[in-house]
Amino acid sequence: MNLNSYMPVRIISGKDCLKENYKILADMGKKCLIVTGGNSAKKCGALNDAIEALEKCSVSYCIFDGITENPQTADCHAAGCTARENNADFILGIGGGSPLDASKAIAIYAANPELTPADIYLRKYDNKPLPVVLVGTTSGTGSEVTGVAVLTDSSVGLKKSISGHDCYSVVSFCDYCYTKTMPYSVTVSTALDAFAHAVEAYFSSTANDISDVYAEKAFSMLRTGLLHFYNNKSLPDEALREELYNASIFAGLCLNITGTCFPHTMGYILTEDFGIAHGRACAAFIPEFIRISAENMTCKAQKLFDIMSMDCDALCNLIETLSDINIKITPEQMAKYENRWTDPVKNFSRTPGNFTSDTAVNLLKKLYF
Secondary structure, three states: OOOOOOOOOEEEEOOOHHHHOHHHHHHOOOEEEEEOOOOHHHHOOHHHHHHHHHHHOOOEEEEEOOOOOOOEHHHHHHHHHHHHHOOOOEEEEEEOHHHHHHHHHHHHHHHOOOOOHHHHHHOOOOOOOOOEEEEEOOOOOOHHHOOEEEEEEOOOOEEEEEEOHHHOOOEEEEOHHHHOOOOHHHHHHHHHHHHHHHHHHHHOOOOOHHHHHHHHHHHHHHHHHHHHHHHHOOOOOHHHHHHHHHHHHHHHHHHHHHOOOHHHHHHHHHHHHHOOOHHHHHHOOHHHHHHHHHHHOHHHHHHHHHHHOOOHHHHHHHHHHHHOOOOOOOHHHHHHHHOOOOOOOHHHHOOOOOOOHHHHHHHHHHHHO
């Protein structure tokens, strides 16, 4: 058996887990930069809970709430400067994937004043990042438990990821209750993101026995939610909210071992050029990924279909319906994409079969050109 894995994050989960375990924050330092986006952290109650926890520990704080969806390196760099100016000892990120991923980058920028925004992709710096604490508020990203941060390079407008030991949080608080205020569209998109994480990890060439266990657990938990959205088109109840959030953590755990395959890489362009939410953008390519995987890994694919209680066509139709992508790529855009990927592409090489940059271009033409 292949049991290789590395997951250094301390996970604290369950209802009111931050309130009940607030003393952990006292071990992080005396000053903190809270990182959020928009109003969601405030609306769901997570920001208030975090502030109360910090005040109980006599930790002073300042708030940086300028993180947008698909976080920009320039904004993360500015937040790093803010952390440094306020002598922050640690970063506390609250939100979905964007603030959580941003927090990992901010911790690096804060400790290394010589870095420009684009330098973070070079992965070279002298000082250890500030400790990061994360509070998840959506049920899709899995960023709470991964050593990955997806950032948009402000200089060119392209999404790129960084990964490594320096991108893990020290502690992640995983309370499904913070997801209750997510609107329907976000709830569906984040569930699709979690499914994409699990299915890409499951069929990746880097999958192992542990990642498979996590992925299969995620499938069994996501099935109910995805079918609910497909059949009812309504918000989930509290029990289903909890199941979806926990599924996203399992999906993040398997992704942490394997990395993603081509749907995530290709999904970036749908977000960059068409404004499609990350989860739906990745899910747009999942049906083709499942079909390719079923051709190359028949037995494993059948296990997925058994867990989901549907055959290949039914599962692909479910994902296609929920992702609901309706775009057309122009000849000018197509020309740009043809030059975007140069083999070998790491995420392509993990895909079953011989998936190359030419395959990716042909798939784009087939679906959207």
